[in-house]
Structures are given as structure tokens and as C-alpha cells.
Amino acid sequence: MLALAVLSALVERPMHPYEMATILRERGKDDDMEIKWGSLYTVVRNLAKHALIEPAEVGRDGRRPERTVYRITTTGHDELVDWVRELIAMPGPEHPRFRAGLSVLSVLHPGNATALLRERLARLDDGVIAARAALEQYGREVPRLFLAESEYDLAIRVAEAAWIRSLLAEIDLGTYPGLDVWRAFHEENP
Amino acid sequence: MLALAVLSALVERPMHPYEMATILRERGKDDDMEIKWGSLYTVVRNLAKHALIEPAEVGRDGRRPERTVYRITTTGHDELVDWVRELIAMPGPEHPRFRAGLSVLSVLHPGNATALLRERLARLDDGVIAARAALEQYGREVPRLFLAESEYDLAIRVAEAAWIRSLLAEIDLGTYPGLDVWRAFHEENP
DNA sequence: ACCGTATTACTCGCGCGCGAGTATTCGCAA
């Protein structure tokens, strides 16, 4: 994944690793994908080994340690495009933590579960407000195309909130089937 | 994560590791969370070391190698509940692969991008149909409570599909801002 | 009776991810 970020950074211009890190952090790429900066130099070396990028020049700035500036190769560019194609076209199996939580929801007392769901809902709503504000802000500085990930993220959060709301509604109205069994189980087992 | 699954399995009754694997696979827990079965015995040993589970009996079935049956401890149960609480109440930062893809969407020609988005949309819709069918099926065998994760998953997929549809609509109608710049860039750079 | 394949039930080592550390330089305040 970090490799994807590196390649995408090198598309606009050649860079040395530390500069990539700076740029990518500025653009908030570490919100879009899980990035461990400790792996940066390893990843860069690997990309170079597979000839997806190549050293362009080895500069020295004053007395600083020498920096190797990398450029993306044609193979690298092709690989990048293929990679993105797959990420876009193929819905892979995702594993959000919330889903894992839901899959063991039954270990909680229903009363507790609903309270926690309401808590998540509140945080989610806050997040949505914040995200909308941030989007409106960035929307004036950056072309819309570069905000697609954030717009997507926002849409998903809204959907999650809506789903939780509908679940809570069913439970509150008592129309959720098996609710009594669920509650009974937790009140019998101390 | 696998630890979560193990604990949740041991809540209903004591078990030996291989049995956990069987049960968890049957229940499709490996759809809910990323599970590497190679780590099962390591994880179980760790849980035991931290006293979240403990050996209950060491049985031997015929000439088979001896199997250690584990039971969950009180500490283990508390830890499990705390863990689930956090998973439910705290929306953590998620990193779906699609989001990473979107964040570098600009490396594709817009025509290509829309084609790939349409492809994803198709696959997504198929998935939704299948998931709905599966849910209706399981709905007769299993209490609704144990399908929450799948219902959630379905809702999110539907939302993703809707978002993609609205994005495609904007692009098709030409109302997506910066579309011409995007196309121009890719047609100038060979 | 014989063989092959599936299932049960685990073990283990190697690979590499990445947190924590390092060394140098720059900026700025007193």
C-alpha cells in the first residue's frame, strides 16, 4: 500500500524518500491508507529492485547526508495504473472493526448494546459534521477530483449512521425479533 | 482479532483449538474478520499465558494426539466484553482498499476510470443480490441477532453502490467540475 | 484386502514489517 503512495507521488515529479513522506503527509494520504513510515526506505528499495522506480540523481545539499532522488519508470507507471484499476474495479472483502464487533454483539446485554450503539452514533454524527466542514473548506483549495476519497468516506459514514439509527429504532419499538430471548439470556446468566 | 473470535467461541462452551476453528469457519466468522488459521495455536497459547483462558482437561481420543480443551476465565470474559464495547462504541479510522484506489484515481484517464467504476458497480450489485438472498435464507435458520454483521455489510454495500452511481451520473452529465482539465491532462501526456 | 484421498490436529522457521533509535543540521531565543 505504501508502495502505491510512493508511486503516485513520483508520478508528478522525481523525489527523494524523505520528500515523499513530507508530501504524502501534507496531502493526508495516511488517512486514505494505513501507512507505517518506518517501512518507507524498505519499500523504496524494493520498488527500485523490481525496477518500478530508479535513482535519478544523488545530490548533496550542504553538509547533509546524501539523498537519492528517484524517478518512476515506464514499467512502474504501468504497474501503478494496473494496480489502481484493480482497486477500483474489484470490490474486495473488507473487514471493518465495527463488523467484527457486531458479530459478537450477543455477548453484551441488549441494554448495554443499545447504549453503546447510541454512543457510536453520536461520535459518527460529529465526524460527519466535521468531515462536511473540512470538505467544504478544501473544496475551495483543491479540485474536486482529489477529494473523491473523502466524499466517499463521508457517504459511507452517513450510511453507517443511518443503519445504526434504523437498528436502534427497531429495538426501541420492540419490533426486533428475539429481543426478549436475548435479554432473558443475559439476566439468567449472572 | 483472532483472539476475539476464540474468546467468543469459548463463551458458549469449552473447546479444543481445532474445534474452535471448525465452529468459527462454520459460522463464517472469517468473513467478519481477517483470520489467519496459521496463528490459531499461537493465539490460544497467548490467551492462556495472559490467563484469559485456561486448560480445562487434556483428553485423548483413541490414538489421536492429545487435545487440550480450554475454557474461558472470568478475566477473559471481562476482557472480551470490554473489547466488544470498544469495537461498538468507537468508530476507528478504517482503510478500505477502494478508498486508497480513489485517492489515486487521477492517474487514470477519466474514460477508463468511469468504465472501471461501472464494472465495480455491476459486481457490487451482484453481491448485493447474493447477500440479500443469503440473508433471507439464513434468516429462517438463525436468530436475527446473529445476522447483524451481515445486515450491516449489506447496507454499506448498497450505500457504496449508490455513491458510485451518483458520481457516475455527475460525470456522464458533464456537471462534474474539472472534468475537462482531467481529460486534457491525460490526452496531452502520452 | 488395498489404496488413495480427506480429515484431524497440530508444529515450526523464515521473512520482513516497523518501532525505536541515531546523527547531523537548522533556527531562534536569551
Added chain:
DNA sequence: TTGCGAATACTCGCGCGCGAGTAATACGGT
């Protein structure tokens, strides 16, 4: 002008995740 924190630019080793392997038994076919 000296000192000190932030920024620059990397390196490295240890930890452990997990794929690939193992070995024994059960089962089904002929």
C-alpha cells in the same frame, strides 16, 4: 555565541505472524 528544540534524513534488529509442512487416522471405493 551558546545552547536547545525542531527538523532532516535515514538505519536496524527483534518479534512474531503465518504459510507451508507433517503425521496419524478415518473413510470410501473397487
